[in-house]
Amino acid sequence: MTSDVLFRLAETIRARRAEASDRSYTRQLLDGGPERCAKKLGEEAVETVIAGVHQSDDALRAEAADLLYHLLVLLEVRGIALDDVFAVLEGRTAQSGLAEKASRDAKGEA
Numbered sequence: 001m002t003s004d005v006l007f008r009l010a011e012t013i014r015a016r017r018a019e020a021s022d023r024s025y026t027r028q029l030l031d032g033g034p035e036r037c038a039k040k041l042g043e044e045a046v047e048t049v050i051a052g053v054h055q056s057d058d059a060l061r062a063e064a065a066d067l068l069y070h071l072l073v074l075l076e077v078r079g080i081a082l083d084d085v086f087a088v089l090e091g092r093t094a095q096s097g098l099a100e101k102a103s104r105d106a107k108g109e110a
């Protein structure tokens with residue numbers, strides 16, 4: 001169910017490209033380009049961090065949902081398929097988090 005919801009939401013977000021901007025918040029975000037979408041994602045990330053430390057479980061769930069929505073909007077505006085992100089995650093499952101970190105450090109990645 002979990003990734004199914006994400007894929008359906010990603011499809012809805014893509015379909016909103018054809019929607020009138022006065023009827024769709026998603027379309028308004030997409031019209032703002034990567035900068036606007038990334039700014040909203042950053043705001044939602046901060047709100048999620050605050051909820052994670054200081055707020056209730058329900059608040060954290062709600063902020064996490066906002067964060068996922070805004071991540072999907074940013075991926076859409078950049079033309080990156082959710083499938084490709086899952087493929088990156090899937091590729092990491094063969095190694096431990098520490099091994100994955102070591103390979104990034106060796107490549108000089110963040």
Ligand SMILES: N=c1c2ncn([C@@H]3O[C@H](COP(=O)(O)OP(=O)(O)OP(=O)(O)O)[C@@H](O)[C@H]3O)c2ncn1[C@@H]1O[C@H](COP(=O)(O)O)[C@@H](O)[C@H]1O
Nearest residue numbers: 009012013016023024025026027040043065066067069070
């Ligand atoms: N899942 C979401 C979703 N999660 C969060 N949000 C919106 O993200 C915003 C969260 O940002 P804030 O808390 O800063 O709220 P805000 O002050 O209203 O936002 P801004 O005016 O600053 O942009 C809110 O406006 C939420 O309504 C979402 N908006 C839409 N969706 C999904 O996207 C679909 C398409 O939405 P529309 O494009 O509006 O039809 C909907 O059916 C939903 O399924």
